[in-house]
Amino acid sequence: MNSEELRRLKRRKMLNSIMHVIFLACTLFGVVVLAILMLDILRKGIPWLSLDFLKNFPSRFPRKSGIYPALLGSLWVILLTALIAFPVGVGTAIYLEEYAEDNKFTEFIKLNIANLAGVPSIIYGMLGLAVFVRLFSMGRTILAAAFTMAILILPIIIISSQEAIKSVPSSLKQASYALGTTKWQTVTGVILPYALPGILTGSILAVSRALGEAAPLIVVGALAYVSFIPKGPLDQFTVLPIQIFNWAGMPKKEFQDIAAAGIIVLLVILLGVNSVAIILRNKYQIRMKD
Amino acid sequence: MEAILSVRNLNFYYGDNRALKDINMDIYKNNVTAFIGPSGCGKSTFLRTLNRMNDFIENVKVEGSIIYEGKDIYSKEMEPVELRRRIGMVFQKPNPFPKTIYENIVYGLRKNGVNKKEILDEVVEKTLKAVALYDEVKDKIYKSALELSGGQQQRLCIARAIAMQPDVVLMDEPTSALDPISTMKIEELVLELKKDYTIIIVTHSMQQAARISDYTAFFLNGEVIEYDETSKIFSNPRDKRTEDYITGRFG
């Protein structure tokens, strides 16, 4: 190797090292910002966390303030959202992958579902207000909110279910058909059992996205201040992100910290939901290996 | 000799590609019929026309008729789901369901409405014995079928097919993914099973065809060049191309 080549090699190595550092910095930037944010929230919020905080209603007095109605509201909305979105989403995916013919119309639907997944959530809020609250006269209720959220996460559930269904080996489907089964029997006997972990993972992640959404529910008409416990789908409600948003906007400094406590509660729930998804996915991967 | 399937002027198209050309053939009951020929000549395609597994492929066309029990299997009178229950299939690669050995065998029965435990238990034991798998797996029939070796999996797939008590069992190169010992076991099994079933087996091993089949059809480019008793095909082929193939001059 002559000196010219050696110099070029050194330059290439140098560039490589520089890029290495730059990419590391990019990664660290994200991680550090997130860490600072988390630390700040934990520092402010933890002193306010208590059982009373979970059990109390919001109040003018910081000491008495709690998130009980918002917590219940969130649980109600999310439960109903899942109940609506899961069967419809999985049903759509089964139809598109197994029943629908591969024609222009099916192609058109698939394309549009992919596009719908990218529509800003506030648009779904407008839709929910117009269709569920007004047209179907559901009013500003948990039910209307759940339908709105269900529509919002439907594309994600459909797409992830489609992927899971596509991953079912065709050799297994053929084995089932060759035993004299109908399409529906093959769907329930082979396709769904195989695809279920993937479907559940995608659906749970979709639901956890809905947990954190505030914008569409503000439009649909979640209340800013709730002094009662929602008891059924036709009650009015608020949800955690909206409650947090309200506290964060209050002038008293303590309420900023209470908002941080609310964020911690929301994060814990999200973390719990997501870890269920991760556990399912790991179980799924182990089975894929053999 | 009684024909269980009669194929008449069968043509098959993938789009514009004519993969089977004017096939006429009688498949005889309780015999083993082997399909041989170079790869891509239409053996699998033909096998799949016999239980309508080609229905799942888009953009295909079938002409001609296949008579089974007096009915054309491509006519409206024949329900493909029912047909596949009567004409079972074993695939090239072992494809057990990711379920227990037990559930693999009773899958088809359950889907056909048989749910009585005593009946299912009996079928599991009987079919496992029939495929000579019983002694090897009797302690783990409630374990996953995926824990079995490839050869055992393939025998399980045969058990799964015969649990439906079909008339005909179609096998598409069932030993091509297996080691010699497993292959030998499956060959013995085929000879055993022909007492109760009619077996059609695609194979690219001429030795295998010679060892286990009563009739052999030689395929070339979508045509049946020669179809006769196996002994005649191998000792005294009528067509030059058959002779070239079995003497290993091509394919």
Ligand SMILES: Nc1ncnc2c1ncn2[C@@H]1O[C@H](COP(=O)(O)OP(=O)(O)O)[C@@H](O)[C@H]1O
């Ligand atoms: N699913 C399919 N779609 C289109 N063409 C196919 C398909 N399967 C097989 N063919 C074509 O049909 C011909 C016969 O194939 P095949 O029946 O698989 O042959 P063999 O089993 O004898 O190897 C080949 O030319 C192959 O390319």
Ligand SMILES: [Mg+2]
């Ligand atoms: Mg083949």
